Amino acid sequence: METINPLDHLSDLAVFVRVVDTQGFSSAARAMGLTKSAVSKRINRLEKQLGLRLLQRTTRAMSLTEAGRVLYERAAQGVALLDESARLAAGLIEAPRGILRVTASVTFGKLCLAPLIPEFLARYPEIELQLTLLDRFVDLVEEGYDVALRLTRTPPEQVVAKALMPVRYRLCAAVDYLKNRKIETPADLAGHNCLHYGLRELGSEWRFQRAGEEARVQVKSNVVVNNSEVVRDLLLAGLGIGLVWNYAVDREIADGRLVPLLPEWSPVGPFGQTAYALWLPQTHLPPKTRVFIDFLAERLRETPERAG
Incomplete structure (x- = not known):
């Protein structure tokens, strides 16, 4: 028997679950924005690829076969999990929330960043800030940080850099x-x-x-x-x-x-005279990262006494 890869049938399984949930091809087609014939083709393709009859269909009624019932019970859980995962992922894109991993040098983190953390978390209560203070080079890719705060003369070419405040x-x-x-x-x-x-x-x-x-x-x-x-x-x-x-x-x-x-x-000095926020280039910067960088740029710029 040919080995079945479930990943090849995810979309067809989702159509199958919707047909069962809505008790019909027409209602499933309306719910999914498809034509009735497209829904029928998806179900036929799934049955052919699995080598199983999933639905008993007449002009008046539709019912699950035994194999169809077993598949539906498992597939419905998977589709629900995918829907929930998609909603959670969309939530991370739409609003500033989630875990934000930040690293900074020890003294800068203690004296310049730490006093601002309560205000930042009060403004964005759905963000969980994980701050690591290290006096060494940090590889954003290898170590999984969202933002690194560093005093440097020339930011690395492979990252995006935003100047936050002058230092001397x-x-x-x-x-x-x-x-x-x-x-x-x-x-x-x-x-x-x-x-x-x-x-x-x-x-x-x-x-x-x-x-x-x-x-x-x-x-x-x-x-x-x-x-x-x-x-x-x-x-x-x-x-x-x-x-x-x-x-x-x-x-x-x-x-x-x-x-x-x-x-x-x-x-x-050997390290330059500007504090930067550094992050990896990406098509869409997550809101949690964007608001953190913007917040630091706003608040550190408002403290000129630190520059002189």
Whole structure:
């Protein structure tokens, strides 16, 4: 006997279920927007392919055969499940709902993103946000994230990128560390313990710009850490001079615990000066993803103090 693949007969099975449910070919045709002859051809084709008689038909009545009853009981469940699945899928397309997987770097996620989450979830209560904070490269395809928030100079070509907010580096140190020490030019940094976010392979050269002028200085440090909050804490402990993201130290600078240095010079960091939302290109961006990106663009743009 020829092996039957149910996937080859899904549409015909759906017509068969509708004929039984509506008790007739004409009523099924009206319900499905088909002609009566098209419905009849579908049923005949299904019976021929299955090698079974499913319906007993006369000019006055129609009834199920034993094989038809067995098939209907199973097929009706499958058609109902497909209908329900289609409705659920359509719901995800029509409105912002479902699980939204987002990743961000640890410090940016804690200081810039986390304070906005309650407002976002209140605005979109049918979205379940799954946030993962990682200080490493994330592959959106392999790891299944909907959106990655990253500070980068040049977004990868294979993703779609939207700029969310400007960021910049701050050169600063604790008040106690600066006692009896003067930092008047970038060159003065060479004699100090210089802490920054990053890894040693990024190099030990710090760059600064001022009105078209550029200064480069080789710095030394007895600790390198890939977390801006840890760098900030080490600065507060008086360990040295730091080059760190503004959002990690703005509060400490505002309350006087850290002192900004060389204000006329702009540090040039290795990661660029823009925070981006990154996502994979797709024909129709799911509403849950679209509203999240739009929300961040709106709210982060409204906080200029984080950029300066």
